[in-house]
Amino acid sequence: MSVLVLAESPKGRFKKAAQEVVHYGYQVAQMTGSECIAVVLGSADNPESLGIYGATKVMHVSDSSLDVFDTQHYIAAVKQIAEQVGATVIVVNHSATGKSILGGLAVKLNAGSVSGVNTLPVITDGFRVKKNVFAGKAIAEIQVNSDIKVLSLMGNSVPPVEVGSAAPVEVQTVTLPKSKTVVTGQNTVDGIVPLPEAELVVSAGRGMKGPENWGIIEDLANVLGATTACSRPVADTGWRPHHEHVGQTGVAIRPNLYIAAGISGAIQHLAGVNSSKTIVVINKDPEAPFFKAADYGVCADLFDVVPALTESLKRFKESN
Amino acid sequence: MKVLVCITKTPETTSKIAFTADNTAFSTEGISYIMNPYDEWYALVRALELKEQHSGTVTAINVGPAENDVIIRKALAIGADDAVRIDTDPKSSKEVAVNIAAYAKDKGFDMIFCGKESIDYSGAEVAGMVAAILDLPYFSFVSKLDHDGQTATVERDIEGGVEVATVSGGFVISASKGLAEQRIPNMRGIMMAKRKPLEVIAGQDVQEDVSTISYSLPNEKQGVKMIDAENMDELVRLLHEEAKVI
Numbered sequence A: 001m002s003v004l005v006l007a008e009s010p011k012g013r014f015k016k017a018a019q020e021v022v023h024y025g026y027q028v029a030q031m032t033g034s035e036c037i038a039v040v041l042g043s044a045d046n047p048e049s050l051g052i053y054g055a056t057k058v059m060h061v062s063d064s065s066l067d068v069f070d071t072q073h074y075i076a077a078v079k080q081i082a083e084q085v086g087a088t089v090i091v092v093n094h095s096a097t098g099k100s101i102l103g104g105l106a107v108k109l110n111a112g113s114v115s116g117v118n119t120l121p122v123i124t125d126g127f128r129v130k131k132n133v134f135a136g137k138a139i140a141e142i143q144v145n146s147d148i149k150v151l152s153l154m155g156n157s158v159p160p161v162e163v164g165s166a167a168p169v170e171v172q173t174v175t176l177p178k179s180k181t182v183v184t185g186q187n188t189v190d191g192i193v194p195l196p197e198a199e200l201v202v203s204a205g206r207g208m209k210g211p212e213n214w215g216i217i218e219d220l221a222n223v224l225g226a227t228t229a230c231s232r233p234v235a236d237t238g239w240r241p242h243h244e245h246v247g248q249t250g251v252a253i254r255p256n257l258y259i260a261a262g263i264s265g266a267i268q269h270l271a272g273v274n275s276s277k278t279i280v281v282i283n284k285d286p287e288a289p290f291f292k293a294a295d296y297g298v299c300a301d302l303f304d305v306v307p308a309l310t311e312s313l314k315r316f317k318e319s320n
Numbered sequence B: 001m002k003v004l005v006c007i008t009k010t011p012e013t014t015s016k017i018a019f020t021a022d023n024t025a026f027s028t029e030g031i032s033y034i035m036n037p038y039d040e041w042y043a044l045v046r047a048l049e050l051k052e053q054h055s056g057t058v059t060a061i062n063v064g065p066a067e068n069d070v071i072i073r074k075a076l077a078i079g080a081d082d083a084v085r086i087d088t089d090p091k092s093s094k095e096v097a098v099n100i101a102a103y104a105k106d107k108g109f110d111m112i113f114c115g116k117e118s119i120d121y122s123g124a125e126v127a128g129m130v131a132a133i134l135d136l137p138y139f140s141f142v143s144k145l146d147h148d149g150q151t152a153t154v155e156r157d158i159e160g161g162v163e164v165a166t167v168s169g170g171f172v173i174s175a176s177k178g179l180a181e182q183r184i185p186n187m188r189g190i191m192m193a194k195r196k197p198l199e200v201i202a203g204q205d206v207q208e209d210v211s212t213i214s215y216s217l218p219n220e221k222q223g224v225k226m227i228d229a230e231n232m233d234e235l236v237r238l239l240h241e242e243a244k245v246i
């Protein structure tokens, strides 16, 4: 019996998501009196480092064909390792990769699955986890009844903690099905924390008047080291790229800090951001519905407030 | 080109969410339903565009009770040729997927489209499950898809960007924003939808490997603290000392 976690290594590097999933698996293993084993697919720098977050062993399937993501390959590889180590709980991140394989893994392992889990399981009475439903308007407690359980872990839900040291790494080979797909290209922006992982997010809406004004939002985001986001109409009109669109029909996020400038706070927007720990709203309309969902509000023209906030933050960063 | 589009219904986005007295079930009282936006706006419309380009058929499928016929008729009004409803009230993603796969298995569909997730439970699991059951390639969060009759080129969202891949033979996708533009059904479409075939098939029971125990509402916010626009140092202090987020 063991807990198996998939530690993603995009471009060979582990990010916070990998630390989170390993540490989550470690805590589940502590609870169930088993061990947490990490599986790593494709090239990865320092796989032994996953021991720091609680993995007792790392199964490294270093086959370079796993450097490109193919759903069927990833499912086959994780399934084989899961069977090999007798995993009863398998955890992946609720990331593009994790979400893509969760359902397929559940089918192939004949397991029950829950996606977007944001708490550790409670195992006193069955195996129960929680997740947000109805776009964050409610929380569901779900029991997994099957022997094998597959979960995807929502980012920023359970903080990773250093609990150990380097773990032994076993290099593994698996049999991959013949692929019918060919990955011909990848286009990713480096150096930016993807929205679902971001702890700090600066977001702006139609109140910005036009794409040419986004400099002040980027300046604020840069001082904070934050990721930028936007409301739906802003992405729809092409002012900002689609992947920045947050809300019910965009990305759902739960950063520590969400700063919203010139966004009215429509219910569909709130749906994707209301799990943020702290919300700051900058809007010149005192009636803007977003103020009701905010922790801090500034009711004034964003073209004055945003640069002033950036300056204050710069001073703060210099003196701290 | 034969495309199967999986559609589901979700509570309308402004719905007030409430539960039955013991908090074990979602209260449907006063809730109006819509077709899940990802299914309607992107999956269905792109399927129709590909059919218009290459000829063929678009079939809409829903796993659910008779009241879902309204949503299915809407898919027909937007342009699907025919529709199937698997008559069962599914309790899990797997139940939906097993039923869709059982139907699709020997019908020779070239492609199966789902939305990227339903906006109520946000599972994002059905499409991947259908693909796994049928052993077909699967592309999640597809924001662009072209087909030359032989080979499809898909662009899918990955963390911080997109990945482009080609595939020949059958496959499954989940559709995300950008794949197509929403189409509003016109009067003619609505009239025609009434005469288009909607086949109802008995569903399969699937062992319930997950069950919802209870629902709760998130903690209410304490109330907003308004900060003077002239005093951003105060906001920074609060974010640091009170909220402890910077």
Ligand SMILES: Cc1cc2nc3c(=O)[nH]c(=O)nc-3n(C[C@H](O)[C@H](O)[C@H](O)COP(=O)(O)OP(=O)(O)OC[C@H]3O[C@@H](n4cnc5c(N)ncnc54)[C@H](O)[C@@H]3O)c2cc1C
Pocket (backbone or CB within 6 Å): A204, A205, A206, A207, A208, A230, A231, A232, A233, A234, A245, A246, A247, A248, A249, A250, A261, A262, A263, A264, A265, A266, A267, A268, A269, A272, A282, A283, A284, A285, A288, A300, A301, A302, A303, B013, B037
């Ligand atoms: C099915 C469905 C799904 C949807 N999904 C989403 C979704 O996922 N995400 C999403 O965001 N929306 C979504 N929407 C759209 C949503 O209903 C709103 O229309 C949208 O969020 C509004 O965007 P906005 O706040 O940027 O613009 P607006 O509502 O136009 O608000 C602009 C705000 O800026 C303020 N403002 C203007 N100028 C200034 C200034 N100089 N200084 C300070 N403040 C200023 C105004 O007071 C106003 O409050 C969805 C709608 C539907 C029907």
